[in-house]
Amino acid sequence: MRVQVLIRPKEGILDPQGQAVEQALQALGFEGARNVHVGRLIELDVDNPQQVPEMCERLLANPLIEDYEIVIEHAGQMRSAAA
Amino acid sequence: MRFGVVRFPGSCDEVDALLACRRFGDAQLLWHKERDLGGVDAVVVPGGFSYGDYLRAGAIARFSPLMESVIEFAREGGPVLGICNGFQVLCEAGLLPGALLPNRSLRFVCRQVDVIVENPDTPFTRACEAGEVLSVPVKHTTGRYHAPGIPEEQVVLRYAPGQNPNGAQDDIAGVCNAERNVLGLMPHPEHAVDPLTGSADGGRLFESVAAMVPAA
Numbered sequence: 418m419r420v421q422v423l424i425r426p427k428e429g430i431l432d433p434q435g436q437a438v439e440q441a442l443q444a445l446g447f448e449g450a451r452n453v454h455v456g457r458l459i460e461l462d463v464d465n466p467q468q469v470p471e472m473c474e475r476l477l478a479n480p481l482i483e484d485y486e487i488v489i490e491h492a493g494q495m496r497s498a499a500a
Numbered sequence: 501m502r503f504g505v506v507r508f509p510g511s512c513d514e515v516d517a518l519l520a521c522r523r524f525g526d527a528q529l530l531w532h533k534e535r536d537l538g539g540v541d542a543v544v545v546p547g548g549f550s551y552g553d554y555l556r557a558g559a560i561a562r563f564s565p566l567m568e569s570v571i572e573f574a575r576e577g578g579p580v581l582g583i584c585n586g587f588q589v590l591c592e593a594g595l596l597p598g599a600l601l602p603n604r605s606l607r608f609v610c611r612q613v614d615v616i617v618e619n620p621d622t623p624f625t626r627a628c629e630a631g632e633v634l635s636v637p638v639k640h641t642t643g644r645y646h647a648p649g650i651p652e653e654q655v656v657l658r659y660a661p662g663q664n665p666n667g668a669q670d671d672i673a674g675v676c677n678a679e680r681n682v683l684g685l686m687p688h689p690e691h692a693v694d695p696l697t698g699s700a701d702g703g704r705l706f707e708s709v710a711a712m713v714p715a716a
Binding site for chain 2: 476482
């Protein structure tokens, strides 16, 4: 089963990478671009999707500084799973 | 006194750390695939880019066979010193509170900094006075320490005013665990053990640990 894990900097943590991208977008004239944050996408095939939250807690994300969202493929469509 | 210095694939400061330890005691390298710590009295987790720093700095190294033994050694009270990438590994391993984030500047910083000894009551700083200033280099991209609510007594080293190189919370450069037998710091004491390279202040940390066990 195909799974995506979306990892984002936790809200309130300074994200200089997001700020740099936001400034670059504004420099290109995209003045309406705001609140830019840069995270990470991990894609994987798993036999048992119920193991994915533990994978996130133990390795894929650092819950101190990152939030994660698990997206699971259902009938060809990706749907967000309750984390 | 025998130090063990961990070597991961991607470590790059383990030889400097080994040579720094040998100024104050015996020292040997410990390969990441081993589980046996060889009866060492203290462990140094050195700087570098363990396992390529893939995913997050220290995230994969933390699960190496040797680190399982280091975690056990630390839980039994053994002194463990994590420098730079080693600090990141110890945070990922849960031996130290908090996490290291990318520098506020997003730049690699490499410069000499002054750090203040805030807590001399640890195995790594007992040779120092409270408030003593050590001149040591930093060189990292992911050194912005983040640990909301960390107790003040666990802050062992702080960057001197105006010298915070990475945006670390409260100018924190080094922290210990609640039991004080594990220390992590971003600056590199192993690169400051000879006046030839500008400062020998880093030796104070190795000297402190070496004093724990009398020379054989």
